[in-house]
Amino acid sequence: MAHFTSHGLRRKGRKPRIALYAAIGLLFAMLPALSSSTASAATSVTLTLRINNVLQIENPDTAAGDGDYFPEVRIGDGPLERRGVIEDDVFSPGWQFTQTVNLPAGQSSVPILIRLWDEDSGPTEGGDDKMDISPQDDDVDLDLVYYDTVEGNSWSGDLLNSLTVGQGDGDHGFPSNNDGRKARIDFSISNGTSVDIDGDGIPDAVEQQDAVYGPDGFKVADLVGLDPCRKSVVVQIDYMSDSGPTGHSHEPDPNAIGEVKAAFDAAPVDAVSPCPYPGDHKATGMDFIHVRGKAIGEQPVMNFEDEDLGDDYRSARNANFNFSLAIYAHYAIFAHDLRAGKDDSGQCCEPERGHNKDFLVTLGSWTGGVGTTREQSGSIMHELGHALGLDHGGSDDTNYKPNYLSVMNYSFDPDGIPTGPGSAPDRLDYSRASLPTLKKTALLEPNGIGDGTDMTSWTAPDRSPQFGRGNAALNWNNNVDPTTMLPVIDPNPVDVNINAGDDASTQRTELTGHDDWHSLKFRAAAAQTANGAGVSHGPDIGFDTAQKRRTAFHDFYDPDVTVTKTVDKTDAKSGDTLGYTVQVKNVGKGTATAVGLTDTFPDATTATRSLPNLGPSATATASFTYLVPCATEDGTKLTNKATATATNLDGGPEANTTNNTGTATTTVHAPRLTLTKKASPTVNAGEAITSTITYANTGSDGASEVTVTDTLPAGVYYSPALDLGTGPKPNSVTLNADGTRTLVWNVGDVPATSGDRTIVFTARPTLLSLPGATHINKVSVSYKSAGGACTFAPVTASAQTSITAVTPSRLPLLSTLWGLRTDLRTAEVLARVQATDTRFDGADNSAANGTLSQQEASAVLFLPVTQPRTVRAELLATMFNLASRRINAGTAVNTLTIRGLGLNTVGDAVRYAQATLAQPPTLSNLIRYTNTTLVLTEINSGVAERY
Structure with a gap:
């Protein structure tokens, strides 16, 4: 291969010197051969000389257009060869000459002669003329010497500073009668291997010096970055x-x-x-x-x-x-x-x-x-x-070919080949491979174009622009699913573009790929x-x-899904079922894929749906239901939110997600009952406690099956007959096993925002209640929604009453006196006794009615000579003494009999007597009945009390 040594190669950065090169050329012309110690061992060398370019500097045929040029070249002792004539002022002839030269032992130099002729073959033209291509005075030929040395290969002679250019200096009329004019040639020499190793047409010598020099030796242009390989x-x-x-x-x-x-x-x-x-x-x-x-x-x-x-x-x-x-x-x-x-x-x-x-x-x-x-x-x-x-189709003029991924294709000019939606910038490139041919009448959509991940484009038969990845299925005719399509008949996306003014003059049924870079x-x-x-x-x-x-x-690649949500009830009741309808619409220009919908209910639970692909302007709907919880507060606004997600046809995210959510709101109307309870804060034992129950429906929906339940504690008596309140009276009164009483009012329906409603009743604590004792009265209200679908938790309240002390008169009366003194047996006294012990109600064989009458009291007190009548009469007398405040339940008592029974107060004695009466008056109970009678008699006579 030709290697330019210091004889022929400009060192980088060194200023060119014409005289130096001329001297070097003269020196080599004088040397017949290098010594054997430096000569190549080769005995022959094959040289190729190529004339790459010719420039007519002066026209030898001014009156008849440009010159008609041909070369003559002799390499070594070979023949003087010619090549064909070319007429022009500047051209790249590609004239090439090859000669094998036998070198005598010890010789490594080969003389080379280059001539350029202007052909003048007409009868009046005076014969061919030599063009001046030598920079030497009185010399028009280019005389070179080529060397094959141990240092490499080089040449010298009539050279300009670019090492591959010969240019005349204007020797007009030399030799005599020569009409040749100044010209310039560019050439290269190789010994069987190109001096342009990479084949780009720029000699290695030029690429190594990173610059181009003119004939005057000055730099014409920097070419920094050239690589000879x-x-x-x-x-x-x-x-x-x-x-x-x-x-x-x-x-x-x-x-x-x-x-x-x-x-x-x-x-x-x-x-x-x-x-x-x-x-x-x-x-x-x-x-x-x-x-x-x-x-x-x-x-x-x-x-x-x-x-x-x-x-x-x-x-x-x-x-x-x-x-x-x-x-x-x-x-x-x-x-x-x-x-x-x-x-x-x-x-x-x-x-x-x-x-x-x-x-x-x-x-x-x-x-x-x-x-x-x-x-x-x-x-x-x-x-x-x-x-x-390169043409618009690579090797042909078919533009817009989807299997031609090159900036030469108008689909990618000037932006480049897209690597994906949103990728910036696209890849600026010529085509890198010749992709498979597309036959327009037999397009297999699942095959795509056989490319990697680059994007391609085409126009479908409906004239809609289409895009897709080269290694994926391509929906050529914009119809159905490209991954499952059978071969389609002539949906060719390119046809539309060709008919719309492509370069091609004819319709091509086969679209070929092309490898630009290697072409x-x-x-x-x-x-x-x-x-x-x-x-x-x-x-x-x-x-x-x-x-x-x-x-x-x-x-x-720009779908834009929007969500619109509606509900069938903007106002609903507790327990209603709400029906939601969600409409997802693609208002964008591109198809939305992987469309998903997530519906978030008011309680934060979710439901998801997968929806079909949505083309531009396409819609899809989905329905959901939600049961309004009974515990939802009145006036609550239940918001249901639906959010859609989607990707573009390349699987990338949707660009605009600000409109992907829709909401629907329902206002819940529910009954809400309030409840308060007030009671007399203090009363004396046996006296009426006034209770006031206040309830209201503050909700915006009516309540049904409203029930007020008041539970009196043990020791507090209620009967409608003794109820001094303004009412209404309870629908039922139940004595419970634990001594409590349940009062129930079946209110029924209470309309929305009903306002306060009250229940006022009285109940009496037993005469046996001691001062300081407290009675807590609890009340609750239960209810349902207007339609009965929801049962709500009861609302509760309570009130407390304390028992106060009354100073006794200390003048108890015997039972016989109470039998005679009906005037002392007032209605209040009778009510106090009834609240303490109901056994006397109906004593006259009348029906018990929740109150003690004079007749019933007289029946108990009349001639009580046998048991248990004697104990009953004495017990009633003791009750009357308590009710008339002659003694108190807490009054201390003490006699031999009382001490023997372990009793301490009047209340203890009363409870002992009540317990005695619970036992039959049989022989076995004779002593108990006797002792009970004695104790009560001692109390009623005033003997037992200790104040």
């Missing part, structure tokens, strides 16, 4: 700029250049490995080298078609694009607009011969008047792609594809078209 693309970009006060400039954004560099750096193209040159070399990717051009005056329009505007372009190129760079680089201008009133993004390629890989980027009618960073970088990639031989045709003069023309097109994608695609993509 990695393919490179070089682009000089001039730009329009307004020098006025607005400072408007179309100079590419450095970030846009960075994005293009990154795209090339990530290209799936293997570099030459191992790389024979020193330094760090990447294993894959390509280099994009941006040469910052010059500012040109702002003008509203520039294009190739209009003769004047095309001249504007060519004038700028000729003035700013140095030929020394042009043999390696593309040229572009960032102009304002391509056509007046149009929003075209650019055009490739400039049609003039030799320049058909130059292009325009025109974003004056795009974002901000210059395009966003991505609009700039994508437009560079697209137009450069045309210059590198690029490099411009550089030494590249094998240098003569391959770029793909010329009319104006490229407009801003409005790109915006519509962006909007369609956004809308496709």
Whole structure:
């Protein structure tokens, strides 16, 4: 392989010196051979010389157009060979010459002669003329010496500083009568292996020196970043700029250049490995080298078609694009607009011969008047792609192919290939592989396009834009479920786009994929594809078209589900069943998938439902029920909340979730009863306790089956006959086994907000109650809802009454006197006795009625000569003495008999007597009855009391 040593390779950073190279060339011309100690051991070498580019500097045929050029080359002692004639002023002929040279022992140098002729074969043209391609005076041929040394391979001679360029110095008329003029050629030499190891057309020597030099030895352009083992693309970009006060400039954004560099750096193209040159070399990717051009005056329009505007372009190129760079680089201008009133993004390629890989980027009618960073970088990639031989379908002009993932495809120009909804930015790229062919009449939807996770796009037969991941099922005809579809007949999504103005002149039934990165045709003069023309097109994608695609993509993945919730009862009663209806509607532009609904009931429990996919404007409904708990407070607002969740067709989250919840509210109306109880705070034993029960329904719903239950403690007596209250009287009175009494009022229905209702009754504590004793009276109210569906917990209240002391008169009367003194047996006295002992009620053989009458008392006191009548009479007399406050239950008593019975107070004696009467008056109980009679007689006669 050709290796440029110090004889032929410029050291990086060293200023070129023409004289030095001329001296080196002269030195080598004088040396017939290197010594055997430094010569290569090879006895033969096969050299290939390739003329990559020709520039006509002076026209030898001014009156008859450009010259007609052909070369003559001799390598070593081989024949002088010619190649075919080409007419042009600048061209890349690709003339190639190969010769095997036998080297005598110890010789390693090979002389090489290069001539360039202008063919003048007509009868009046005077014969062919040599063009001057040598920088030496009175020398028009390029004389070189090639060396094969132990240090590598090199050449020297009539060289310019770029090492691969020969250019004449203007030896007019030499040799005599020669009409040749000054010209320039670019060439490369290899000994069987290319001197452009990576095949990008830029010689390794140029790539290693990171710069291009002109014939005067000065640097034309920095090309920092070139790697001889990695393919490179070089682009000089001039730009329009307004020098006025607005400072408007179309100079590419450095970030846009960075994005293009990154795209090339990530290209799936293997570099030459191992790389024979020193330094760090990447294993894959390509280099994009941006040469910052010059500012040109702002003008509203520039294009190739209009003769004047095309001249504007060519004038700028000729003035700013140095030929020394042009043999390696593309040229572009960032102009304002391509056509007046149009929003075209650019055009490739400039049609003039030799320049058909130059292009325009025109974003004056795009974002901000210059395009966003991505609009700039994508437009560079697209137009450069045309210059590198790519069409809108890769290898053909079928645009919008879903299996062609490239910025060349209008579906991805200039934004790049989407990697997912919401991903920013999309991947700026040429296609990385040739995807399987799609046959439009036999599309298998589950197969997708066989790509990875990139997004693709197409248009369904209903003209709706569609998008999907390349490795997933694709719903080509926008119908049913793509994962279960059978082959479909001609739903082709591309047809609509083709008919809408695609580049293709005919309908193609098969859509082929294309591998862009491995198909690029490099411009550089030494590249094998240098003569391959770029793909010329009319104006490229407009801003409005790109915006519509962006909007369609956004809308496709932008479902927006809303939730509306209603309830069948906005006002309800306790125990009612509420019916909820939830409507989920997709008000977005994209289909909603994985639609789920969670209904949260007022008690925080939840129910979930899965709903079908919802296309735009589609709805789904769900129903739920909820039982209003009986314990719900009146006036409570029960809120039921339904929340929907959804994803877009790519499984990503829904963008707008602010409207995903709906609520419905019901006001609960329930009865709520209140209850209070008041009672006489103090009374004397046997006297009436006045109780007041107050209840009300404060709720907004009526109550049913309202029942008031008052429980009198043991020792407190109630009978309706003795009830002095204003009522109403209880519906039932029940004496319980524990001595308590239950009074029940069956109130029935109580309407909402009824106001206070009262029950006032009296009851009497027994005469045996001692001072300081307390009686706690409890009351409750139970009720149901108006319809009876709910039974509520009873409401309770209580009141307390304390017993106070009355000073006794100390004048008890015997039973005989009480039998005679009916005047002393007042109704109050009789009531007090009845409250203490009810055994005397009905003593006259009348029906017991809850009160003690004079007749019943007289019957008990009349001639009590036998037992148990004697004890009954004495007990009643004692009761009368207690009721008339002659003695108290707590009055101390003491006689021989009383002490023998272990009694201490009048109350003890009364209870003993009551217990005696509970036993039959048989012989076995004779003594007890006798003692009881004696004790009561002692008390009633006043003998036993001790005050």
